[in-house]
């Protein structure tokens with residue numbers, strides 16, 4: 001039995017402290033410049049620069065709507081993880097990303113909690129972030145990313 005005062009570092013209190021909020025929602029697109037028109041034009045979101053993320057072989061465009069952040073993600077090569085997603089499912093919501101203080105500590109916590117991971121260690125994401133993905137089989141089919149963002 002656990003209690004609210006449980007000092008177990010992997011207990012429920014630690015889990016509540018893990019996630020600081022939603023960092024972004026990522027949308028897979030086959031053509032970033034074509035998709036930009038809807039978001040920046042019709043919807044009026046504010047777009048940043050396109051960034052190539054070599055680790056995942058994708059081009060990322062960050063869009064802001066108030067405090068919320070959307071990332072359009074386009075494959076930059078045939079072996080990008082997004083290429084297969086687009087082939088199987090077409091464009092659409094690809095993953096949601098949780099903001100955490102320390103992505104490696106969060107991974108350690110989730111591993112100890114028995115959550116299946118895609119990434120056993122963090123890797124470089126867009127804009128100087130550190131990121132890691134959880135396995136969608138552990139999260140009801142929702143691909144989830146953890147993001148440690150030094151710009152926060």
Ligand code: CO
Pocket residue numbers: 024026071095097145
């Ligand atoms: Co992401």
